[in-house]
Amino acid sequence: RKTLARLRETLERSLHPNAGLLTKVVAPLSQLLGLHQEPPTLDGQVADRRLVLTLLRCLDAFAQEKRLVLSFDGLSQADLLTLDTLEHLLSPTTAPRRGIMLLAALRPEELQENPKLAALLQDRERDGNMFSIRLPPLDAGEIRDVLEELGETPSQDMVTTAEALRDRTRGNPLFLQHFLRTLLATGQPLTPSSVTNAPLTQDFASFLTAELQQVPEVSRRIATVAALLGSFFRTSELTRLSNKSADDVRIALAPLLQRGLLVRNQASDASEGQHLHFAHEAIRSAAKKLGD
Secondary structure, X not given: OXXXXXHXXXXXXXXXXXXXHHHOOOHHHHHHHXXXXXXXXXXXXXXXXXXXXXXXXXXXXXXXXXXXXXXXXXXXXXXXHHHHHHHXXXXXXXXXXXXXXXXXXXXXXXXXXXXXXXXXXXXXXXXXXXXXXXXXXXXXXXXXXXXXXXXXXXXXXXXXXHHHHHHHHXXXXXXXXXXXXXXXXXXXXOOHHHHHOOOOOOOHHHHHHHHHXXXXXHHHHHXXXXXXXXXXXXXXXXXXXXXXXXXXXHHHHHHHHHOOOEEEEEXXXXXXXXXXXXXXXXXXXXXXXXXX
C-alpha cells in the first residue's frame, strides 16, 4: 500500500495536467489515479509531442520504483508516434538513467518493412545502447523434439518427417505450431509424405489468412474488428463496436480460441468482459488485412 501510495503521488506530480491523456485508454492507470479530465485539444505535431512526453513521464515514474521492462510484439508495425517514443527511450543521453529495459522480438525480414525502425535499431546498437540476441530458425533436431513431446515414437521416419517440417515451415516456431495443428486435425498420421503433400500454402502470411478463412464468417468479422482494437482487447469493446450481444460475440470468438488464433488472458474485469489477445502479431495483421 505504501508503494502504491508513493507511485500514485509520483504519477500525479509527473503527469499533471495531462493525466487524462493516458487514463482514458489505459484502464489499470485509471484505477490507480481515478478519472481525469482530458486536457485541451491540440493540433498535429504539438499533440503528438505532448502525448509522447506524457507517456515518457509515466514510464519514468514507474521506473523510479523498480526497474521496468517493456516488451514489444509486432514492433515492425510501429507507427511514427511509437518510433518517436522509442527514440526517446533509447536515446544514449537519457536511456542509462531511465532504468527502463526494452525487449522486442523481430525477424530480419520484418525490418525491411520499416526502414526507420531498422535505422533506429542500427544506430542504438552501434552506440552500445542495445544488444541483439539472434535466434536461428528451428533445426530438424529441435523439431524432432517437438514431435516426441506430441507422443511420436522416435524412428528414422521421424527424422525424415522433422526435416520435411523444417522445409515446409522454414523453422518458424509459430508456423510449425499451426501447421501441425492443422495437419493433425485432418486425422492423417505424421509422415514425410503427409507433410510434403499437405495442401497447405508455403507462405506463412497466406497460411494464417487461410486459417482465418476456415472459421465461420461471423468469426472472421469479429477478428477483423478485434484487430483494429489492437493486440489486446476486451469483449465489451467488441460488443460495442460490432453492435452484437455479449452472447453473440462469445459464440463468434469460440472458433478463434479453439484454433489458437486468440488467447484468453487470466486477468478479467466483470464490467469489461473477458480480456483476450492475438496469439501473435502476425495473426492480428492477417485478420486486419481481411477487412481492408
